[in-house]
Amino acid sequence: MKLTGSIALATLLLGAVYADAQTLNVMATTEDLASIAREVGGDKVSADSIARGYQDPHFVEAKPSFILKLQKADVLIVVGRELEIGWLPPLVQQSRNAKIQVGANGYLDASLEARILELPQGQVTRAMGDVHPQGNPHFWLDPENGKIVAREVGAKFGELRPKDKAYFDQRVADFTSRLDVAEKRWLATLAPYKGTKIVTYHRSYPNFAERFGLDIINYVEPRPGIPPTPQHTLELIADMKQQNVKIVMVEPYFDLKTPNAIGRETGAQVLVMPPSVGGTKEITDYFKLFEYDVNLLANALKQVTGK
């Protein structure tokens, strides 16, 4: 009992020290949002994420170790659009943390102001596969959306730590201008390949394609969340040959067997293209995500188009 008592006391003391330091404890569901939170929060926040960048964000296990992390969070930033519907609700519920419950002050849905694509029109049924009724949640792959999210994150931090509001505002402005500069460079790198037709495995890249002028004509998955079928793969190969598609983009968490077979049949390059920060070791922040993806794509396009 004595040991338990001293542990409890130590925890309380530690808690008091943290509260005193006024560091905002931020949990994000993905590494992309955690990276933006770090950019905006600087040394006034400590940010961590639940899903790893090389993991399928639709299928994350709701491990109890995440409950411990959420229990201590002041802010929870989620991608939203039901991306985390399969695993986040029980974690938040069991976190025993009033601050981060849906609708509470410390709960931030990053998708609310962002540009969301593929909002389904008409009737939505599961016959369409694992369709997201509120639009495609992979919106962070457009730097413009990154700026919008940073603005919202900054506003939330300022709301929770009014004393540091100016600091956060300044960091949002700084992040935005650095991203502006980088975005111009990325756009210039991919400018020669505007309108290039590509195929992707899952619908993870619509915002990326829109920003950088790519034309996604088809997917390796017959429907979102449904694994490739021989029938669909044959149709896809015919389609790619007809439209002369030479790039297949695959998320790092999908099996490469089918994409490689498609590549052999069509002569297309198969690119393992991380959609998230942490997707490979080199991608340690939001800037490096685009740096890596844009360069990977540009090098491949140079080879296949000869431009």
Add this chain to the structure above:
Amino acid sequence: MKGTGIVRALLAGMVIAMPVCAFAQTPATPADAQAIRAEIDQLKTDFNARLAALEERLAALSGTPSPAGVASPAPAAAPAAPAMADVPSGAQGGGGPEGAIPVYGNVSAASKIFNPDMAVIGNFTGAAGKNNVNPDSALALPESEVSMQAIVDPYARADFFFSFGEQGVNVEEGFLTFSTLPGGLLVKVGKQHAAFGKVNTLHTHMIPWVDRPLVTENLAGGDEGITDAGISVARLIPNPWLFLEATGQVYRGESSDVFHSSQRSDLSYVTHMRGYQDITESTNIDFGASYAYGHNNAGIVGGQDVGRFTTSLFGVDATLRWRPLQRSIYHSFIGRSEVIWSHRDQFDGTSKASGFYVSGDYQLGRRWYTGLRLDRSERATDASLSDSGASWTVTYWPSEFSQIRGQYRHTRYAEESTANEFLFQFQFAIGAHGAHPF
């Protein structure tokens, strides 16, 4: 609370009456008009101030019901005012709604936003082969689970699971969860699966087999398990090493054939300690110890509980999971085991029975799983009778929302009878079924 509604109606009546009074006096000159306008403005200010004061008092009052007799008959005013419902107790303050909430009768698309998430999970099963002891139907729809889940207010959420079976409808679970209580407590009130071991907490569609293991059938309440109306309090035990959660539960004491309550004081109690630790990023271990205590039905003679016997259950469980993060949708392994000891007092003394299962499930590919299970259990009422079995399962997932499973089951019953059976199952979910706890 009734009084609150009446005062509200009176106020609404005043609001409607005011402009009518104003119109009654037709202005003669512009000066008169100005005077009247000023008067109305004054009245408005007065009224608003009074309204604010009254509302403040109402908010303070609405937590306690007004005594009967104080309420005066409501006047026939305010036909346009919507009907009022009481604010759920405890919802006042903290930014929650104050006073009465309007309940609008009109059905609009927006009103559906507050409908709970609803889902139906069908479970169609079949069995072939010979079983003389515990035969299942050749074809059956033994259970269809209807779930309704929603957030109640800023303080709680509610989860209902109705089981539509061949014998009728049963509230499998129906509970309210308070997830934001001080002290790190998670409190659930209502009917729920007791936190005894692992299999007992799982709904039928979550278990990796067509049936439940023999130890569940013989010692822990079978398909329904230990499920009862009660209160559950769970708390995380802070420590620097691992996830540790302690749960204490009190139930009515009426649960399947395990517990039986003859008096109001015959409550049953369940405690559970759960530990969890990540070994690596892809491997983790989950273990628990459980204890349940309550009265049983062994002492009932002619409708009278003369024996006053009790049952104690002890259980330990362990789950090892492996799922490589980058290929998480293709390969995984889950090893499970549970051991349960039952001490059941009866007229012939204490029957000490025990049982266990051990199982492994491997995911072969995105859609294919296979698993093995070995189980053995004595019977709660007569520990000299022991059943044992072995099963092999193959599961195919067309999508996240449906699965097809086949199970070969070999059982040797205590009655010297052996059964070799083939069981199959189609499970399918429609609607928005909430995520399951890990």
